[in-house]
Amino acid sequence: MAPRTPSLTDEVSTRPGVRDYALLGGAALLIVTVLLVQEDAGLWALLPLLIGVAGLAGRWVAAPPLVLVLVLGLLLVQYGRWGRFAAERRGSGMGDVVLATALLVYVAAHMRLLTLLAHAIPPDRRRSRRNRPARLQGRWLQPEHLPRRSLVLVTGTEFVRLLLGAVAFAIVASLLRVRLALEVAPEWLRLGSTAWRLVVLIWSVTVFLLAVGAFLAYLRWTLAGADESLVYLQDQWWQATRGEGRRLWRWMTRARLRAGRKERTT
Amino acid sequence: MTARGWWCLFVVAAALLVGVWRDVSALVVTGLALLMWIGWVWLFFQLRARTLLRRLRLRREVCDTRGPLTTLWAGREYTVHVELTLDARGWLPFLRLADVVPFGMQHEEGPTTVDGELRAGQVLTLEYRAFCPLPGVARFEGARIEVSDLQGFFAAVQFLREPLILPVLPGVLVQRGGGPTVKRRNELPPPGIHHLRRPGSGSELLDLRDYLPGDPPRTIAWKVSARRDRLVTKEFESEVPVRCTLFVDVSSSVRVPSPAGDEGDDELAGPAYFKPLDRLVDLAAGVLQGATTVRDLTGLCLFDEVGFQAVRPARTSNHRLRLMRLLGEAASRGPVAAHADPEVLLPVAYALAREIYPDLLRPEVNAMPAWLVWLIGFPGYTRHRRGLIDLVHRRKQVILIGGTSLIPLTLLAMNLVALTISGVPDQARGLLGGLLFFGAPLAALLAWLVFLVGLIASGKQRRLARWRKGLAALLTVRSQAASEPSARLPLPGGLDALLEDDDLFSAHVQQFLAEHQVPVAVPLYDPDGRYLFALPRKVEVLAEALLGAVSVGRDNELFVLLADLLELDSQLDPLLRAVRVALGRHHQVLVVCPWPQGVPLPEGTAAATATVAESSPGLVLELEHQRLRSAYERIRHVFARMGVQVVCAASEATVPLILTRLEQIRSARIAQGLRRT
Numbered sequence: 011m012a013p014r015t016p017s018l019t020d021e022v023s024t025r026p027g028v029r030d031y032a033l034l035g036g037a038a039l040l041i042v043t044v045l046l047v048q049e050d051a052g053l054w055a056l057l058p059l060l061i062g063v064a065g066l067a068g069r070w071v072a073a074p075p076l077v078l079v080l081v082l083g084l085l086l087v088q089y090g091r092w093g094r095f096a097a098e099r100r101g102s103g104m105g106d107v108v109l110a111t112a113l114l115v116y117v118a119a120h121m122r123l124l125t126l127l128a129h130a131i132p133p134d135r136r137r138s139r140r141n142r143p144a145r146l147q148g149r150w151l152q153p154e155h156l157p158r159r160s161l162v163l164v165t166g167t168e169f170v171r172l173l174l175g176a177v178a179f180a181i182v183a184s185l186l187r188v189r190l191a192l193e194v195a196p197e198w199l200r201l202g203s204t205a206w207r208l209v210v211l212i213w214s215v216t217v218f219l220l221a222v223g224a225f226l227a228y229l230r231w232t233l234a235g236a237d238e239s240l241v242y243l244q245d246q247w248w249q250a251t252r253g254e255g256r257r258l259w260r261w262m263t264r265a266r267l268r269a270g271r272k273e274r275t276t
Numbered sequence: 277m278t279a280r281g282w283w284c285l286f287v288v289a290a291a292l293l294v295g296v297w298r299d300v301s302a303l304v305v306t307g308l309a310l311l312m313w314i315g316w317v318w319l320f321f322q323l324r325a326r327t328l329l330r331r332l333r334l335r336r337e338v339c340d341t342r343g344p345l346t347t348l349w350a351g352r353e354y355t356v357h358v359e360l361t362l363d364a365r366g367w368l369p370f371l372r373l374a375d376v377v378p379f380g381m382q383h384e385e386g387p388t389t390v391d392g393e394l395r396a397g398q399v400l401t402l403e404y405r406a407f408c409p410l411p412g413v414a415r416f417e418g419a420r421i422e423v424s425d426l427q428g429f430f431a432a433v434q435f436l437r438e439p440l441i442l443p444v445l446p447g448v449l450v451q452r453g454g455g456p457t458v459k460r461r462n463e464l465p466p467p468g469i470h471h472l473r474r475p476g477s478g479s480e481l482l483d484l485r486d487y488l489p490g491d492p493p494r495t496i497a498w499k500v501s502a503r504r505d506r507l508v509t510k511e512f513e514s515e516v517p518v519r520c521t522l523f524v525d526v527s528s529s530v531r532v533p534s535p536a537g538d539e540g541d542d543e544l545a546g547p548a549y550f551k552p553l554d555r556l557v558d559l560a561a562g563v564l565q566g567a568t569t570v571r572d573l574t575g576l577c578l579f580d581e582v583g584f585q586a587v588r589p590a591r592t593s594n595h596r597l598r599l600m601r602l603l604g605e606a607a608s609r610g611p612v613a614a615h616a617d618p619e620v621l622l623p624v625a626y627a628l629a630r631e632i633y634p635d636l637l638r639p640e641v642n643a644m645p646a647w648l649v650w651l652i653g654f655p656g657y658t659r660h661r662r663g664l665i666d667l668v669h670r671r672k673q674v675i676l677i678g679g680t681s682l683i684p685l686t687l688l689a690m691n692l693v694a695l696t697i698s699g700v701p702d703q704a705r706g707l708l709g710g711l712l713f714f715g716a717p718l719a720a721l722l723a724w725l726v727f728l729v730g731l732i733a734s735g736k737q738r739r740l741a742r743w744r745k746g747l748a749a750l751l752t753v754r755s756q757a758a759s760e761p762s763a764r765l766p767l768p769g770g771l772d773a774l775l776e777d778d779d780l781f782s783a784h785v786q787q788f789l790a791e792h793q794v795p796v797a798v799p800l801y802d803p804d805g806r807y808l809f810a811l812p813r814k815v816e817v818l819a820e821a822l823l824g825a826v827s828v829g830r831d832n833e834l835f836v837l838l839a840d841l842l843e844l845d846s847q848l849d850p851l852l853r854a855v856r857v858a859l860g861r862h863h864q865v866l867v868v869c870p871w872p873q874g875v876p877l878p879e880g881t882a883a884a885t886a887t888v889a890e891s892s893p894g895l896v897l898e899l900e901h902q903r904l905r906s907a908y909e910r911i912r913h914v915f916a917r918m919g920v921q922v923v924c925a926a927s928e929a930t931v932p933l934i935l936t937r938l939e940q941i942r943s944a945r946i947a948q949g950l951r952r953t
Contacts, residue, residue: 075287110309121427183308242641255772260656263777
């Protein structure tokens with residue numbers, strides 16, 4: 011029988027790693043709530059908090075995206091309500107940095123909690139979870155229980171790195187946002203500033219992905235083993251000559267089968 | 277990227293785009309921060325996956341209480357110790373090592389997975405206990421490595437190939453009421469009384485007598501001589517070694533797995549044999565062990581439908597070990613069906629390849645163009661009948677070209693010929709014209725319909741074609757490492773050969789599965805309903821091997837034929853002739869016939885092994901059981917006319933019977949020797 015997955019309350023009381031990530035996520039949600047209240051969101055600011063805490067307790071994978079969507083929605087509504095006064099009502103850059111840090115910490119804490127309690131590596135859908143007899147345990151293509159990160163691996167360094175990293179990313183993001191706000195479309199393009207910023211953003215991300223992708227592909231080919239290289243070369247040869255090869259071997263097979271049939275009849 | 281990662285990325289990207297579009301600074305900053313963080317995690321994960329995973333090193337040891345082993349024995353438990361290290365500077369924050377118990381072993385206790393982080397200088401260890409139930413080979417392929425980041429956004433799976441092949445030699449078969457080594461049956465003489473009363477040059481002391489001039493000084497018993505104050509000589513008993521040659525059938529017919537029970541087997545007494553060859557190997561090992569204990573010489577001849585490999589009788593410990601290794605290697609092989617349908621084997625083989633060789637099946641190195649499987653089917657010609665949809669799938673190109681081009685052009689040509697040649701009746705011209713006018717579009721329409729149906733309904737064929745191409749590329753490259761040049765596929769061209777030739781592909785797939793010790797259900801019958809594993813040629817090979825042994829044999833040897841003859845009861849003439857020659861030279865012959873699992877034993881046979889009895893077999897199975905029993909009776913009758921005993925391998929008395937026969941031969945030779953003197 012598959013081991014019973016312990017509940018969050020069981021784990022919080024017995025495992026410090028689970029407790030710390032749960033507390034970190036809860037604290038981040040509280041900060042988000044406070045910031046939303048400062049943005050005059052009213053009682054609606056409690057909604058992300060409730061969803062997030064429920065997600066932490068129930069191990070919902072969808073909770074972080076849902077919280078992000080709720081925050082997005084609340085901020086949009088607020089900015090829409092402020093309308094032309096949004097520039098004056100807009101909070102300081104520090105508020106944005108704190109919000110970004112808190113949301114990043116919450117998402118990371120929730121996901122790390124899931125790797126500890128649910129699974130770290132996606133389960134193989136091809137395999138059932140049904141237990142098999144003891145003598146078949148560990149064999150090929152047998153059902154496997156969900157691989158979770160061991161709780162003993164959680165160290166204090168992880169939390170420090172997460173917090174420092176979150177702050178760093180938020181600050182850099184704030185600076186990039188300022189840089190993006192300074193972008194002005196060339197006149198000959200006749201694009202509005204918003205459209206131009208979108209183009210710059212998408213273009214930057216695309217260039218980054220292409221560059222990194224090319225580097226990683228180069229790295230893979232450079233480090234490829236002998237068998238992998240041989241399979242690739244063979245594949246290239248086959249792609250170039252498959253028509254001729256197919257015809258040749260098809261006729262040879264046909265001749266062999268015909269010869270075999272004649273032998274059997276005689 | 278995992279589903280978790282995709283969802284988060286999607287929402288973050290949406291938040292960022294909406295933030296830029298509506299100029300909401302908080303959203304922009306949050307979106308950028310989260311996007312950069314995900315990108316950072318992705319970049320480092322990819323770098324680690326591409327650089328560090330290749331530097332992992334696996335070390336495995338299979339040990340018992342005395343330490344690491346290179347040879348295992350059936351029926352014993354061992355500890356498998358696995359160590360994983362990182363041979364480079366770096367850090368893998370989360371890694372999971374999953375070892376796979378080979379098919380030759382059974383997991384007993386201990387975890388087969390371990391997870392943790394790994395840095396240079398650290399070791400991730402795993403230890404568990406496993407049991408070897410049957411002789412053969414225990415092949416450890418390696419270990420499955422799964423890595424992910426701390427959030428579970430990205431995951432990578434790799435198989436670390438470090439094959440370790442350990443032979444599993446047959447353990448000694450000790451049965452209740454066993455052979456001469458068990459005193460319960462009093463088959464051994466009690467200590468102090470010897471059958472071998474004739475003095476000779478053996479090593480066991482027979483008697484003491486007074487010294488006679490000419491006796492070698494080394495035979496003088498000095499202590500006794502000192503006590504008696506006269507020289508006394510030792511007399512040693514005469515050794516009467518008996519030679520026994522075991523002819524073990526290792527053809528594909530005894531390698532077909534039996535449908536042993538699944539959960540129920542754990543409750544039955546005794547081992548449940550996977551295939552008849554396991555039982556034959558156990559019997560041979562038991563006879564070998566029993567004969568060696570009494571210093572009889574034992575030889576071995578492994579034969580199949582192709583040839584035989586013979587080892588002359590001897591009795592040294594190295595010889596015994598050599599025979600055990602040969603038996604173990606023979607037990608490790610699986611059946612080979614000459615014309616097996618590759619579509620039956622392909623799913624298992626491809627699944628195995630995806631587990632062990634995922635890097636060689638990646639689309640970047642081993643690609644099948646998506647459009648190719650839609651338009652062209654493999655193979656073009658096959659001996660297997662797979663249904664109409666398969667035929668249409670493989671022939672759809674021909675159907676389309678024929679229906680849209682060949683038929684209309686042929687009709688057009690016929691019309692032109694009819695118009696140019698005088699004497700053709702007008703009615704015929706009209707008919708041809710009508711055929712061209714209506715038939716050509718109809719043929720084209722039909723051809724297109726069949727083509728489209730072939731496209732839509734051939735999902736399974738397209739999937740199998742992709743698998744076949746991936747596996748064929750892998751098999752072609754792997755065949756380059758074969759020691760025999762004839763076993764290597766041509767490197768440019770081998771892939772096409774495997775795609776178009778079902779028999780060649782089937783043979784290589786079976787070899788691939790056998791090499792990795794993966795049992796697979798082979799088809800037992802060909803499309804015409806003929807049983808594929810009767811193999812009558814092996815009777816001739818056995819006869820040739822027996823005659824060879826007789827020609828070099830000495831007095832009164834025992835030849836034990838452990839062969840599956842149930843399907844060949846009417847084709848035994850060559851073997852009967854060889855047996856007559858052996859009997860004419862005053863040798864003795866004994867035939868042991870393996871018995872299929874699940875079939876009730878012949879009358880008068882007590883079971884030695886666990887059998888899965890069918891409670892209500894049904895009419896077809898009952899008829900099959902009757903056929904087998906009748907065949908067995910016919911074989912017994914045929915050999916009984918020559919005075920040759922036939923026993924069932926499933927009987928508990930088989931090994932004692934063989935050892936008793938050796939004792940009888942020894943006694944007869946002693947009596948013969950005494951009569952001469």
